Amino acid sequence: MPQQPPKSDDFITADEIRSTPRGRKAIVDSALVETFRKIPAGKGVRLESHFGKVSKADKAKTSARIRTAWKIAHPGTACSITYTPEGVPQVFRKA
Secondary structure, three states, X not given: OOOOOOOOOOOOOXXXXXXXXXXXXXXXXXHHHHHHHXXXXXXXEEOHXXXXXXXXXXXXXXXXXXXXXXXXXXXXXXXXXXXXXXXXXXXXXXX
C-alpha cells in the first residue's frame, strides 16, 4: 500500500519532517564597506551621504545595515554607532 502524505493535523516522526531553508541574503552596499575600510582607528565618519536623516522608527534597521557592512570591512572588530540630534548616523572605529 503506498504511503500517503500526512494530513496537516497528523503526528509525524523526526524522519518525516520536511523544511526549507529560512533567511535572506544580505545586500551590502559596497561603497559603505569601502568607506569603513578607510576609517583609521580612533576616528569616525558621519554617514549623511549614505543614509541622510534617519527617522526614529528606522534607526534599528539602519544600524543593522551598518553593522553588516562593518563586519565585512573589519571582521572581529567593534564599532560604535551613534546618531546626531538630526538623525544622521555616525560610526566610530574603536581604538
